[in-house]
Amino acid sequence: MESNQDKPCGKVIVIGGGIGGIQCALDLADTGFYVYLLEKSHTLGGTMAQLDKTFPTNDCSTCMFSPKLLQVADHANIEIIPLSRLLDLQGEPGRFTARVEKQPRYINEEKCITCGQCAEKCPKKVPDEFNGGLGKRKAVFLTFPQAVPLKYALDPKTCLYLTKKKCGLCKEICPTQAIEFDQKPEIITLDAGAVVVSTGFELALTAHEGEFGYGRYQNIVTSLQYERLLSATGPYGGHLQRPSDGKTPKKVAWIQCVMSRDPARNRPFCSSVCCMHAAKQAVLTRDHEPDTEATIYFMDIRAHGKGFDDYIDRARSTAGVRYKRSMISQVYWNPENDNLLIETFDHHLNRKVEEEYDMVVLSSGFKPTEAFADLAKRLGIARNPYGFLSTEFDEPVATTRPGVLVCGGVETPKDIPETVIQAGAAAAEAAKLISTARNSEITVKETPEEEPLDPSPRVGVFVCHCGTNIAGVVDISRVVDYVKDLPHVEYVTDYTFTCSTETQQALVEQIRKHRLNRIVVAACSPKTHEPLFQDTLRKAGLNPYLFELANIRNQCSWVHGNEPEKATRKSLELIRASVSRAVHLEPLQEKSYKVVNRGLVIGGGVAGMTAALTIADQGFDVHIVEKDSLFGGFANQLTETLEGDSPRRLIRYLKERVIHHPRISVHLNSQLVAHSGHVGAFAGTIKDKVGSSRDIQYGAVVVASGGKPYEPDEYLYGTDERVLTQVELARRMAEEPNWARRLNRIVMIQCVGSRNEEFPFCSRVCCSAAVKNSIRLKEISPGAQVIVLYRDVRTFGFKELYYLKARKKGVLFFRYIPEESPSVFSDDRGLTIDFTDRNSHQKFRVEPDLLVLSTGIRPNEGAEQIARLLKLARTNEGLFLEAHVKLRPLEFATIGIFLAGLAHSPRFIKESIIMAKSAGQQAIKILCKEEMTTSAAVAEVNPDLCSACLACVRSCPFGAPFINEIGVSEIPPSDCRGCGICICECPAKAITLKHNTDDQINSKIDAILEQALSQN
Amino acid sequence: MKLSFYPGCSLEGMANDYARSIIAVFKQLGIELIELEDWTCCGATAAHSLSEMMAVTLPARNLATAEKLGLDLVSPCANCFNRLRFSQVMIQKNIYDVPWQVSGDLQIHEMTRFLAEPDMIKLIKQRVTRPLSGLKVVCYYGCQMVRPPKITGFTDYENPQTLDLLARAVGAEVRDWSFKTTCCGASIGIGRKDIQESLTGRLLQKALQTGADAIVVSCPLCQSNLDIFQMDAGGSGIPVFYFTELMRLAFKKNDKAHKWFKVHFTDPVPLLKEKGFLT
């Protein structure tokens, strides 16, 4: 009892069940803490659940997201509390007590079997909020098919019984008597050591504002409504239709910056994500309907992320999306056909042109949710003037109340990867606060013992509709009929969404009931869904390797959408092949090994130091390796941030803490020169400049090798001393204010060494640097003329306020296009710059005292060596490539290695800190474990056949095989990734890849060819 | 109820038909209009264009007279209303100083907004004896009445409702359109006829597109501009009514009603006969 008083509570309350809250909950629950996940609506999912596809891969959002949803739903240490809101929070960091109000669902979650009969019979139809009000749902409803918890709910505002005491049909027909009209709100009390706010954002545009006639004309929709409109689970089943008459639109226009960058509406900030989602929607529109034209009206394209510009270029050139740089004032309506007219002034024709569109999509900005305003008051945390919970530069997830942290769209508008990254950082800060209580509140998930395997194969086949993704093309009933007669098949059935939580329970029951011992799911890709189903097998007491996934979606229904008959036949063949392989599957046992509870951080910049401190502060040892003699990296060269914070002070603070931290081993002037092993048990060698080396062991790695400024050779840089870079200008202004005071006219050129052939990315920070320095120049010398030549001003988020400040101070911004980039001459008298302003369509000449180049950021040279050593993927430009741009932005394909800072992509210091904290937290997911298991699907050498020819040793990309003491090749299971390259290379066929044996593969091939051969 | 009334120059001249209908309608509503004594012109676009000082000074005296009267002021002309409000706002902000006593808290009503208040609409509906059912109209507000919102107080400057409400109150069927507040170019008609004609022509074309039988306006300049433009169209154009004319028509069966419309260039009598409002 006494020790309990000192020790913090090992539980965390996460408020908000969107992608941010979910990621944060997972990052905490996976590191030994218990999480209450509070969600105000009926289901987890947030805004991401409403998205159709996500860029840049145009992957289905739900398909990416639902494994995450399931992971949360299934997690033993995450308690989801839907329909809840926090009433108050007492106590102090480490020991909070929260009162939480739970609204009634009016349906007993325990009893509801999600049969859907209630919704079918319910007579009350209401606009479906999830679909942006475009379609209808019933008063008793399921928000979306992958909802978590997957239980129906009654809408008390529209239910006839609850509003007028009429009807009650649902209660009569519910087969499990789950409807409970008399449920009342209840108040529960929760203990927690920390609170994370991740309530996300919602569209700022409502019909009340009526911008551009939204809410007045039917065919004007918001970006989120359009997202639903494209979606297969949306109101029109994924067919592109316009709301007024259901016709397929032939011309669609997007209008950007609606309720963003609009000081007149007290929304002077940029919403950061709209440029990219409009591009994505336009590309998808062209994809859905190749004859539909897509036009985007915009001011600046803000494609400030890694590969974003590339996506925009592809949208333009490959997908044929038309970009028009012109802001619209008003949208007119054609009463004859419900079309919409957009008028712009065409400078080429010198007259207005009126274009008619079938539909207009408004890319609305975002605001924190309505409910958040109330929550902030209850928590007693301060918001910024626009309602967001913005944070400080060195405390990027802290609110004004200690112990209450923040992540995601409620902090500033941000995209999915940035949210995922910040969620990890919030988790790290929460965990740091209560790290002594790690593992004190968790329950360990018990999986039933594996049951002895029945020698005769009894195959169960489960066919997935994937909503309409598969069922819309493939004739499912024909598939089921065919499959049930295949050899060894004991049981076949089909589900709308086989991946839903509910169905997992059903699968377990069916497996048990029919004593199935080989399972085939005919659905989607094993890449996304195999782990999920393997888990289900474990729960049913089956060995997880007795599972086979037939991909009848990605490889069939998606690609043969226009040929349902052939697609159905192909599905039959794919499933037949899978069943045939399933019969040959063998149970395999995974091996476990001890984890080295020590981390390694490569790079001693801001990101590296922050990552090391994140790990060390939670009680784990960590090595930090820096190739230079001092800490700080690129940030050492910076004097001030746009917001006025001091990077130097930050570096000093971090450096002091790193050097004196008892758990951090510092290795300056050093490099990692050797690296081997696998996740949880790596070994490596650090070598310093003097040549002495040291062997170390570590369980996880954070790569934060940083970046450096681009050294320009353009615009007379290096040959004329009147040409500087932004970094140099900032330093010189700080050191020699008198020099700055004497400047009369200064020109800045943006995008030098960025967004070109050689380095097609945007360097993200240079616009802000130019804005920062131009404000500073105007402060030092208000009479000086500062001219910025830009391509797009990318001051996203609240940085837009500084762009406004710079303009108000009189800084002149002119836009140039790359084909007419400015030309710079110099002679004894001075510099001359000729440029064409693309906004006023005029040619200008200016003779400045100083030319400042906004040079981009490049990865450090060291990155190449690290990439080779750790076998990490990089982009063509040398930036490290994460495992998945959206949901795994911090991870590498190689497990156990994480990524932070400029090594990932150009970013601000604050963003690097967030990323480093998050990467540290990911590393702790490994370091906090006692032991780990390896996959059993690995290569195994038959020593009798091996002639030690070294073919496998040479070909293995992971360096796993070695020649052992008896002179034959050996492959340690923990090192093998199961890629199969050695198997193909081995001339003696001495190597077998378990779970992919020749038998298994041949049987599959035979089964596929069976039909073809028999036809001949 | 009593209101002070600032008719403006147009109502003494080309818009005398508007003036007549206003007086008749207010009489029927039981509201007494007291014309400001010795009022002067508001300066219109000209004063505003050439000297802002004058644009403030000219209406200021009228404001002072109205304040002395102690009644709310109502202005039937969009331009006058705009100028009066502009002057009042500038004086309120202490940007200009005028020698008359202008406190700046005089309530200046734009006439349609005054009549579109819920109570007034109720009263109007009570007075209707001949609902204009079946008459399809579009309402045209023009620019001066609603813009700039900071002066006029119209927050729904893109989709104002006052005329719509009034037209509906007398039984007409109101068609929505996007050009309620698009400028008709009247102010430039004398110097640059070409600009005015292109703007007015487009508006009329858009109005016809909605399938409306008539246009309802409240601004004397807009009315004459839209109506005169159709002078050469013979009788085939689209009639342009002052909203008060429709109210007057709906309030009282009057056999002389067809005489009111003789001053219109596009004769609305055939339309009104066809709809059965005139015999």
Place this chain on the structure above:
Amino acid sequence: MSKINHTAQQETVDSGPSTERQLIGDRGNHLLDRIEGETGANISACYQCERCTNACPASYYMDIKPHQVIRYVQLGWHENLMRSSTIWVCLSCEMCTTYCPNEVDVAGVINHLRNTAAHSSIPPKERHLAVFHQTFLEQLQRFGRVNELWLMNAFNRKPHILKEKIKNGTLKKEIRLGYALWRKGKLHFIPRRSKAIKEIKEVYRRKRGEVF
């Protein structure tokens, strides 16, 4: 097919007419500061999004488009503005000001420039419009109110107006219109007067030291 046509429409193609290269000289912020000071218009906040030009119903007839007006003020190019048709063609319909996201009072700026131009020696590019405004004010001074018939009569008697009207045929139209209006009882031969105008004139003269 549509795909190919579509791609050709790149942003770079949609460029405006090319003009002479102009030097951004030493004119500084005088004009900007003066107009910002006198009108309270938020000129420097402009980010050249062209919402004003797209909104303006008369932008086609302007030689300097509304968004360019703002840029010219920022650059101090006063004379170009004074000589432009824009300041006269502007309808004062306030579309530009209403739709500006940065709350730049574009119409206010143009109006201010027109006020200045009216008092300058630079001949107005749109003479008819300038003269008409002037005539209107003269009528106003004379009677205190404005009578359409007298106004048109006075306007036509201004130098060159009648000649040009005869030349381009507007006079004929106007006479026809005048006749029609008279027939409809809309023209009055005797102007109404307001006595108060004397007082107002006196106030103005005292304040400004000039007759308007």
